[in-house]
Amino acid sequence: MKTTPEHDQKIAKMTFASVYPHYIAKVERKGRSQAELDQVIEWLTGFGEKEKQALIEKKATFEVFFERAQLNPNAHLIKGVICGYRVEELETPLTQKVRYLDMLVDELAKGKKMEKILREE
Template structure:
C-alpha cells in the first residue's frame, strides 16, 4: 500500500490542519502538496506522542 492509497482510505481528524511545527526540516503548515502535508502530519503526530504530549494538546482541542 502506498501513502496515497493509505490517505485516500484514512479518515483524518478534523483538527489535523491545526498541527503546526517543524518536522524533517519543513514547517508542516507551509507544505503545499496535500499528500506530503498529510504524511508530515503523521510524522509530527508520532514524534509529539513519543515525546509524551497528549493528543488533545497536539491537535489543539484543549
Template sequence: MKTTPEHNERVAKMTFASVFPHYITKVERKGRTKEELFQVIEWLTGFDEKKLQDLIDEKASFETFFNEATLNPNAVLITGVICGYRIEEIENPITRQVRYMDKLVDELANGKKMEKILRVG
C-alpha cells in the same frame, strides 16, 4: 524548504507498512504505548486497528492510505517543523498528511499530553 516533485512522489509511494514499525519503536522507546499510537493514528485518519492492519497487510502506499482516510478536521491545527519542512507550508496534500502523522508520532514520543496531541479544546 520546498518539497520537490520527486520528493513528493517518493513519499506517496512509500508503504505505511514499511514505516509503521519505526513509529512503534520510537514511541515505545520513550515509554509510550502501541495503544496510544493507535489512538493518535485513529484520530488523524479515522482508521481503527483492524483497518490499519488491513492496510499494512496489503502494503498500501501512503497515497492509498491517505486517499482512504477521513482526515480529522482539526488536522490543520498540526503545525511546526518536521524533517526540515514547515508542515503548514507543504503544498502537496499527501506529503503534508504524512508529515502530520510524523509530527503526531514525535509529539507522542516526546511525552506531550494526549489532549494536546489530539488538539482537544
C-alpha cells in the same frame, strides 16, 4: 513550502507497513505505548484497528493510505517543523498529510499530553 517532485513521489510510494514498526519503536523507546500510537493514527485518519491492519497487510502506499483516510477536521491545527519542513506550509497535500502523521508521532514520543496531541484543548 515547496518540496521537490522526487521527494513527493518517494513519500507517495512508501508503504505504511514499512514505516509503522519504526513509529512503534520510536514511541515505545520514549515510554509511550502502541495503543497510544494507534489512538493518534485513528484520530488523524479515522482508521480503527481492522482498517489499519488491512492496509498493513495489503502493503498500502501512503498515497492509498491517505486516499482512504477520513482526515480529522482539526488536522490543520497541526503545526511545527518536521524533517526540516514546516508542516502547515507544505504545498503538496499528500506530503503534508504524511508529515502531519510524523508530527503527531514526534509529539507522542516527546511526552506531550494526549489532549494536546489530539488538539482537544
